[in-house]
Amino acid sequence: MNDEPLLRIEDVTKRFGATLALDHVRFELQAGEVHALMGENGAGKSTLMKILSGNIERDSGQIYMDGRAIDIRTPLDARAHGIAIIHQELNTVPHMSVAENLSLGREPRTRFGVLDRRRVRRDAREKLARIGSDIDPDRPLGSLSVGMQQMVEIARAVSEEARVLVLDEPTAALSRAEAQQLYALIGQMRTAGVGLIYISHRMEEVWQLADRVTVLRDGGYVGTGLMADLTPEDVVRMMVGRAMGDLYDHPRRTTGKPMLSVENLTGDGIGPVSFDVHAGEVVAMAGLIGSGRTEVARLIFGADRRSGGRVTIDGRDSRPSGPHAAIGDGFGMVPEDRKDQGLFLDHTVEINIAISSLDRLSTAGVVHRAETREAVLAEMKRLHLRQNAIDLAVKALSGGNQQKAALARWLMRDSQVLILDEPTRGVDIGAKREIYELIDELAKAGKAILVISSDLPEAIGISDRLLVMREGRIVHEIQSSSATEEDVMAHATGTAVRRVGASEGVEA
Amino acid sequence: MSDNRNAVAPSAAEAHPKAPFDFAKWWDRVGILMVLVALVLLMALIAPNFNRIDNLLNIARAISVNAILAAGLTFVILTGGIDLSVGSIIAVSGVIAVVLAIAGLPAPLAVTAGMLVGAACGLVNGALTAYLALAPFIVTLGTMTFLRGLAYTITAGQPIVSSDLNFKGIGNGYVSGIPAPVIVMAIVFLVAWFLLERTRYGRHVYAVGGNAQAARLAGVRVNRVTLSVYVIAGACAGLAGVIFAARVISAQPTAGTGYELDAIAAVVLGGTSLAGGRGRIVGTLIGSIILGVLSTGLILLSVPFFTQLLIKGVVIILAVTIDSLKTRPLPFLTAGRRKG
Incomplete structure (x- = not known):
């Protein structure tokens, strides 16, 4: 590494009204380095990246590239300096083709001023080839998996000769195979001298990828260190300002009668699937994205149509005509995609929590407002949500608190069987721990809990029993206490059977 | 849960600093009302005879048809839908009510029949939108044309005048000095307010408009709610059609032409988002009144009709602009907003 870093951020401060979002933050990035940026939600990572990408302006501080001070006021400035960001939410046009997306904003024209379709396609193929991808440029972007869409975004950044690439939780929605593909690509870009800023909550992958880490906490700079000198515990301590202990530690649970039976x-493309979840038990469903875990949850919950089989809850048959009926039977489900399927982002925390319990809080359809408010406040207290957040739009909460609000809905309903689909995705460590504690508490109260998780250590750590799904079926069942990640992964991928296909990615 | 009634507010909540000024919230609460007050004051100052009681009652009566239409439409727009057919429903329900009244049906039944015709039209709109998942804009564009054709067909294209129409009182009568349609309008808004603000059904309407997928997974019967809002809009349009027919003491196949747009304007002016999930029925009432006051005032000021249209257009666009600032405020309005 030479003396003058590729990118240097010095003493950047940003204030939103009364809130100090960034307080004299510094950050350094070398060419060819992967530098992890970590911190809990609200620590200031996003704000810092928005400043770097020109989406918001800093109040004070300096940004240098190759030692020269640069001024970034708009996204165009950032682009001109070779700074590109791959956002958590992708900025693409789903119904346009891959090629059209890649040429968006700088479409080549023929001599007559008409869009040059042939060149659009040829350019796209070249751009994709540069990152070693063979995605068909004619496919509508929306028909690709999230991972492949991300590849397209990266191809765009690479084609624009980006020198600094920010990846904001890029693997949050990726299958393991897709993630591996991304890791390979990151290696490639690093060799080409691109500096990468990597934001992630997943310790494991940060240690696998990054050279250094910088930690922010509450808008302030905590420190920077070499990965080799640090342990995950060190970083967690830097992030939360205290030691965490074992995240997944839970006492041995005693389980009762079968609460949920699936036969x-x-x-559509699923099953036959059979399993039980007992009262007081936490069962985790592991498997790759697309293995059918979410689909099974939706079938149980009445969100999709079943073609056969039997589901009983506490011995009673459950054949819901829709989620409303499943809820009446005693089910509760927190869906995978909090923003699209779980919450009413513009609506208040109160109604987001109360919505599924209104039948119990109303007489002849008229809602008892004081009672509802009181019940919501009680759940918020239980989940350590600020009481005065009750009238805020739920989108104003951090990811972790949003997830707690989504959970609170079913706590309030007192659902007997809870299905939690990726309950800690995009959630910071503090909130993760609280969610684990809550799951534990619910199990102790005799609820049956089915957790779907793509985070293997989590799936193993918080559950009593583990079901592994592949291609729409349960292929393996094991006590969590004797499960290993390697073993689970082998069953999830079916590696023993066909090792060859592993690197080809999903949707093969 | 009542035992922790007093224990729920920790001291941290009370120590929370006073929230900085929030334009969006302020506008939501009182913005549109201020516009109305300003408009009324302006008119009272410059328009001759504006602030006479009889004129104000006339304004109230003049807006009642549009306001009732807009009340029903508010339900549809809150779910993120749209209903372009309400203007045509005015014609069909008015025509059928008049025909039935002439055939000897007593007034209360003729009025009810008019509403039921409207509700039935709404049922078709709602069923196509909810169960066939068709785009409501296209569905109601189709029924708008169809129903207009139906009104012409029933009347053979000619108005049916019936000077002793038995239900003409609902359009022209007075109850203790207040015009009957104004009373009907007040009842419609009271019921709509109660449904939207106080019942589970109302919460479900907002939920469907806020996020239909999330609503379904939260146990809301989205299809039923969607169906019901079109029925409500249809019934309101049916009632408006009956009042319109009573006002002009005849069945007019051209009745209500273009009214759907005025009603949409009133809803949007009242702060309800066309994207759904956000808005207030009270806003719709204020929006209707603003449009009515504006029209009457401009007439009293002898502003030419063409110019009136220009002014109304500008007012509507201004209102929508302010509404959009509310959802994605300009930088100078975002002070105090917490980052992600």
């Missing part, structure tokens, strides 16, 4: 459940 030969089938649906």
Whole structure:
């Protein structure tokens, strides 16, 4: 590494009204380095990246590239300096083709001023080839998996000769195979001298990828260190300002009678699937994205149509005509995609929590308002949500608190069987721990809990029993206490059977 | 849960600093009302005879048809839908009510029949939108044309005048000095307010408009709610059609032409988002009144009709602009907003 870093951020401060979002933050990035940026939600990572990408302006501080001070006021400035960001939410046009997306904003024209379709396609193929991808440029972008869409975004950044690339939780929605592909690409870009800023909550992958880490806390700079000198515990301590202990530690649970029984459940491309979840038990479902875990949850919950099989809850048959009926039977589900399927982002925390319990809080359809408010406040207190957030739009909460609000809905309903689909995705460590504690508490109260998680250490750590799904079926079942990540992964991928296909990615 | 009634507010909540000025919230609460007050004051100052009681009652009566239409439409727009057919429903329901009244049906039944015709039209709109998942804009564009054709067909294209129409009182009568349609309008808004603000159904309407997928997974019967809002809009349009027919003491196949746009304007002016999930029925009432006051005032000021249209257009665009600032405020309005 030479003396003058590729990118240097010095004493950047940003204030939003009364809130000090960034307080004299510094950061350094070398060419060819992967530098992890870590911190809990609200620590200031996003704000810092928005300043770097020109989406918001800093109040004070300096940004240098190759030792020269640069001024970034708009996204165009950032682009001109070779800074590109791959956002958590992708900025693409789903119904346009891959090629059209890649030429968006700088479409080549023929001599007659008409869009040059042939060149659009040829350019796209070249751009994709540069990152070693063979995605068909004619496919509508929306038909690709999230991982492949991300590849397209990266191809765009690379084609624009980006020198600094920010990846904001890039693997949050990726399958393991897709993530591996991304890791390979990151290696490639690093060799080409691109500086990468990597934001992630996943310790494991940060240690696998990054050279250094910088930690922010409450808008302030905490420190920077070499990965080799640090342990995950060190970083967690820097992030939260205290030691965490074992995240997944839970006492041995005693389980009761079967609360949820699924027999030969089938649906579109799913099953037959059979399993039980007992009262007081936490069962985790592991598997790759697309293995059918979410689909099974939706079939149980009445969100998709079953083609066969039987589901019983506490011994009673449950054949819901829709989620409303499943809820009446005693089910509760926190869906995978909090923003699209779980919450009413513009609506208040109160109604987001109360919505599924209104039948119990109303007489002849008229809502008892004081009672509802009181019940919501009680759940918020239980989940350590600020009481005065009750009238805020739920989108104003951090990711972790949003997830707690989504959970609170079913706590309030007192659902007997809870299905939690990726309950800690995009959630900071503090909130993660609280969610684990809550799951534990619910199990102790005799609820049956089915957790879907792509985070293997989590799936193993918080559960009593583990089901592994592949291609719409349960292929493996094991006590969590004797499960290993390697073993689970082998069953999830079916590696023993066909090792060859592993690197080809999903949707093969 | 009542035992921790007093224990729920920790001291941190009370120590929370006073929230900085929030334009969006302020506008939501009183913005549109201020516009109305300013408009009324302006008119009272410059328009001759504006602030006479009889004129104000006339304004109230003049807006009642549009306001009732807009009340029903508010439900649809809150779910993120749209209903372009309400203007045509005015014609069909008015025509059928008049025909039935002439055939000897007593007034209360003729009025009810008019509403039921409207509700039935709404049922078709709602069923196509909810169960066939068709775009409501296209569905109601189709029924708008169809129903207009139906009104012409029933009347053979000619108005049916019936000077002793038995339900003409609902359009022209007075109850203790207040015009009957104004009373009907007040009842409609009271019921709509109660449904939206106080019932589970109302919460479900907002939920469907806020996020239909999330609503379904939260146990809201989205299809039923969607169906119901079109029925409500249809019934309101049916009622408006009956009042319109009573006012002009005849069945007019051209009745209500273009009214859907005035009603949409009133809803949007009242702060309800066309994207759904956000808005207030009280806003719709204020929006209707603003449009009515504006029209009457401009007439009293002898502003030419063409110019009136210009002014109304500008007012509507201004209102929508302010509404959009509310959802994605300009930088100078975002002070105090917490970052992600």
